[in-house]
Amino acid sequence: MILKKGMLNNIYKNLVTPILKKDTGIDAEYLTNISLSLLTFSSNNRNWPLIANILENLNQELCVVDQRLHQKICGIDFCNPIGLAAGFDKNGKAANIWKDFGFGFAEIGTVTKFAQSGNPKPRLFRLAEEEAALNRMGFNNNGAENLAKNFLKQGVDLKKNRNNHCLGINFGKSKITNLSQANEDYLTSLKLLIPYCDYAAINVSSPNTKGLRKLQDPILLRELLKEVKNLDNCPPLFVKIAPDLTFKDIEEICQLIIDENIDGIIATNTSLDRLGLEQRKIKQTGQLLSDENGGLSGRPLQQKANQIIKHIYNIDNNIKLIGVGGIDSPESAWERICSGASLVQIYTGWIYKGPQLVPDILNGILKQLNMHQLSNVREAIGSNLKWLE
Ligand SMILES: Cc1cc2nc3c(=O)[nH]c(=O)nc-3n(C[C@H](O)[C@H](O)[C@H](O)COP(=O)(O)O)c2cc1C
Numbered sequence: 001m002i003l004k005k006g007m008l009n010n011i012y013k014n015l016v017t018p019i020l021k022k023d024t025g026i027d028a029e030y031l032t033n034i035s036l037s038l039l040t041f042s043s044n045n046r047n048w049p050l051i052a053n054i055l056e057n058l059n060q061e062l063c064v065v066d067q068r069l070h071q072k073i074c075g076i077d078f079c080n081p082i083g084l085a086a087g088f089d090k091n092g093k094a095a096n097i098w099k100d101f102g103f104g105f106a107e108i109g110t111v112t113k114f115a116q117s118g119n120p121k122p123r124l125f126r127l128a129e130e131e132a133a134l135n136r137m138g139f140n141n142n143g144a145e146n147l148a149k150n151f152l153k154q155g156v157d158l159k160k161n162r163n164n165h166c167l168g169i170n171f172g173k174s175k176i177t178n179l180s181q182a183n184e185d186y187l188t189s190l191k192l193l194i195p196y197c198d199y200a201a202i203n204v205s206s207p208n209t210k211g212l213r214k215l216q217d218p219i220l221l222r223e224l225l226k227e228v229k230n231l232d233n234c235p236p237l238f239v240k241i242a243p244d245l246t247f248k249d250i251e252e253i254c255q256l257i258i259d260e261n262i263d264g265i266i267a268t269n270t271s272l273d274r275l276g277l278e279q280r281k282i283k284q285t286g287q288l289l290s291d292e293n294g295g296l297s298g299r300p301l302q303q304k305a306n307q308i309i310k311h312i313y314n315i316d317n318n319i320k321l322i323g324v325g326g327i328d329s330p331e332s333a334w335e336r337i338c339s340g341a342s343l344v345q346i347y348t349g350w351i352y353k354g355p356q357l358v359p360d361i362l363n364g365i366l367k368q369l370n371m372h373q374l375s376n377v378r379e380a381i382g383s384n385l386k387w388l389e
Contacts, residue, residue, distance in 0.1 A: 008061055012354035020352060021128050023283045028124040028133065032088070032351075039094035044154060046096065055100050062102035062355055064362035068369055068376050069104070073320055073342055074236035074263045076166055076198045080104035081337065081365070081377055082358055085324050085345035086170035086201060086240070090141045095156045099165045102358035107345065108147070109170030110203050111193070113185040115143030116175055119208060123294070125282050131328060131352045132298030134282065134289065135270065138208045139172050144189035151196050169193050170201040170240065172209065179211045183224050190231060197235040202228060205242035205269035207295040213242055218252045225260050236263040238322060243268035243304050247311055254315045264320030266345070267308045270295025271325075275304065298348035302326025306339050313340025313382050328353055330364020331387045337365070340382040 019025045042051050069080040083105040084098050090109055098106035118140025125134045142150070147169075156167070171193075177185040190200060202225065204215035215221055221239070228237060239262060241253060257265065274280075277300060278290035285292065305325025312321060323341030327333050328349025336344050350357050365377060371388045374380055 006061075008058065009354065009356040012356070016354065017352075020126060023126055023128050025126075027122060028126045029121065029137075032124070036089065036093060039097050043094040043097040055097075058100050058355075062100070062359050064102060064359050064366070066362075066366055068366060069362060070376075071342060071378055074199065076236065078104045078166055078343060080362055081341075081343045082333070082361055083107060083166075083168070083322070083343060083345040084350070085347035086110055086168075086203070087135075087137070088347060090139075092147050092150055092154075092156070092167075092169075095151065095167060096154060101355050102362065105166035105168060105198070105343070107168040107170050107201060109141065109201070110139050110172040110206065111141050111144050111147050111169060111189055112139050112172050112174040113144055113188045114174040114176060115146060116140065122284055125284060125292075125294075127277070127280065127282075127289075127298070128352075130277060130280070130298065130300055131349070132277070132296060132300050133348050133351075134292060134294045134296055136208045136292075136294030138175065139206065144192045148192045148196070151193075156196060166198045167196065168199040168201055168238070169197045170203050172203045172206060173212055173215070175209055179214060182215060182220075183227050186224065187227060187231065190228060190234075194231065194233050194235060199236040199238055199263070200228070200234075201238045201240050201266055203240045203269070205240050207242070207244075207270060207272045208293075213244075216241060216245065216249065216253065218256050221253065222256045222260060225256070225262055229260065229262070238262075238264045238266050238320070240266040240269055241308075243271045243301060243308060243325060244273055245308075250308065250311060251315060254312060254319060257319055258316060264322065264342075265312055266322040266324060267312060268301070268305045268325045270297045271301055271304065272296075273304075275300040297325070298352070299326050299328055302328070302332055306332075306336055309336060309341050310339040317382055327361075328357070330361045330368075333361040334365060334368050334380070334387050337377065337380050338383050338385045342378075342381055 086107040092108040119138035280289045309323045321341045322343045323336035324345035
């Protein structure tokens, strides 16, 4: 026994949280890269006795196994509804480890056709007081071909051989590709990676690639989705949208999702709106948030992202929804599910709260199922049921 029960949570609270609480502490991207390197090392050497032991303990501490959390969505088995959102493991380096952290699924990427270094640094900022973040990473990633090679090298199972471990891949457009050539860029990456995708997320909503959000225009999006759908062995498709769309824009997107038989929507990406934090200064740059480029994530996004899920669910409850944006507690995850999300994803909240957030959310959901006398998480979706104390 290497980790005692509760030890991981204590380490995170006593060592990592104090660093995260300071906006000017260690650079946010640097910290992310260190954690990712440790996770990659563990993922690649999971059979070493020491690492195997740590992972086993991690598993016991973080994994909540309960049939009431299981759902089959678009033919995919999700052992629980909590996923890691896109952007943390952009190159799939730790693809084999997310299940050990209790996640029911993880979304790798965003990956683009061409490898690219992203925007100049610094490009990720913590807003600790608000448990938020501002990022303008710009799809820094090693490219689709390298992601496929990396999966092969790591022995990531092809999707048909996975056991209770679901991987989505999030696809974007390369910076050097003109908007008029965007479809070919997405298609090239998809063709290389289809064998590994349980589902594909078509990302047309990152605010950090010039012109990308124009692909949310219904005419352009319809063309793109039609071409993707025509690929051999096309996996279930989800379109990831921005929180800055109007309800009318969203209605148009829903219509084309229905027309083209697309499986679902991931709502939402980060926001260009400053969500009441316009006058907040970024300590590292001395600039106001209203004058900085980038997308806002974390708690300030919670309400808006939830309203969008509600709106889409009311338009058509057959569209499968993955809710993301500001989920940082069992209550906010429950609310998102009851608003209509079949699955939820976390990123910024997971960084602030630490790995314990996953089992806390799952145990919270199970408790609510009991209190509301529901037999499965499916029954809570879109139910508008309140959180009971
Ligand atoms: C540093 C950072 C990088 C991100 N990179 C991506 C990305 O590459 N692709 C993507 O679709 N979303 C990306 N996102 C957005 C998240 O997946 C998520 O949609 C958003 O942060 C809202 O969720 P949250 O409030 O739980 O963080 C990124 C977010 C952050 C904070």
